[in-house]
Amino acid sequence: MTFRELHFAGDLPLLLPNAWDVASALAFAEAGFPAVGTTSFGVAAAAGRADGGRATKDATLALARALAPLPVHITADIEDGYDEDPEEVAAYAAALGVAGVNIEDSTAGRLIAPESHARKIRAVKRRAPGLFVNARVDTYWLGQEAGPAETLRRATAYVEAGADGVFVPGATDPGELRRLAAEIPVPVNVLVVPGLSLAELGALGIRRVSTGSLPYRSALDAAVGTATAVRDGRPVPAATPYQEMQRRLLRYEESAR
Template structure:
């Protein structure tokens, strides 16, 4: 099943968000059919804040590293790292990915013009027609123009520009989600919401649920808990065995070898 089709299966697509190769591998090993990336996690591993256009090169490298995975990968490209639609499209064309998230806000926490964002989407779809473009609407995330009407106005413009899906992080109210999904003709994506199951979100019309930066932040918490457990003489939390993770990384490295190198070795 391709990435587009996964949004139309029996229940919402749960997309876990990785920040490096090992995190993607553990999601894949547990059976997730597709994997996303988190710009927060990628930026944080570089010691940079999210949304500051600091992940441009890191995302290219990560997308390249994940391209050997036997599943679709969607890359979070912040705002596309440029105000120029042609530059954004050229960057996206260089990613080895099945989809992208692209947001309509800046690192300074302001919403960009919906016409500018729509132009980026159009340029991307003209350059990469088969790419699943998930257009992120940050009205509720930033608490700016956080109304159903304003959100739908932006989202509709992005769909008309060619977006394959709409991501509305921060929207959690059931009545809001029901109205958004009823009015938009493409899959609506939300962040995982505490206390609301996939079945609950499906009943509201949601077709995709992302974990966002939560796994990365949970991993940091687990790392601190582990160190503290050793310090305090308490049992340490569960962890993937070293040998298992090393074996996964060896297999991944083998899968990424250039075809010519594999042929030479075989000969």
């Protein structure tokens, strides 16, 4: 099944876990997920950098290429494309060798003109027609012009430019999600919404749900929890055996040769 087809398979939305390195992507693939995304927050944080500010350009390129041997579809979070020049954005996206990209319509914490973002999308689709471009609308995420009207105005411009999907992180109200899904003619993607199951999101018309940085942040909490359990004499949580993780990495090394 192609990455595009996964957005329409079954009643449930495509659940996309987001990895920050090879080991986390391997774990998601081992768990049976057919597609894995990257998280700019996790990639940046692992390198000691704050999210945004185009800090993940080189690391994301390296990670995307490292994940190429995995038997799953890979989609990369490329922030705003790391450039204002649409052709530079297109060249970068095409060089990743992945099935899809997320590209957001904000830079340095501020929304950019939708026309500028549409030009980036158009350039990417010209350069790599088969790449699934998930256009991220940051109205809700940044709390700037948040609401269906402006979100739909931007989404419409991006779909007309060739976007294959629209990502609206931060949107959580069921009524607004239903409206966005009904009026945007491509698969709508949201982050995990506390209190709403995959089935409930699917009933609202949502076709893709991303975990974003949640697994990375949860992993850090689990690591601290394990260390404090040892320190405080509490039971240590269960974990994948060392030998199994080692075998997983050895198989990856063999496939990457």
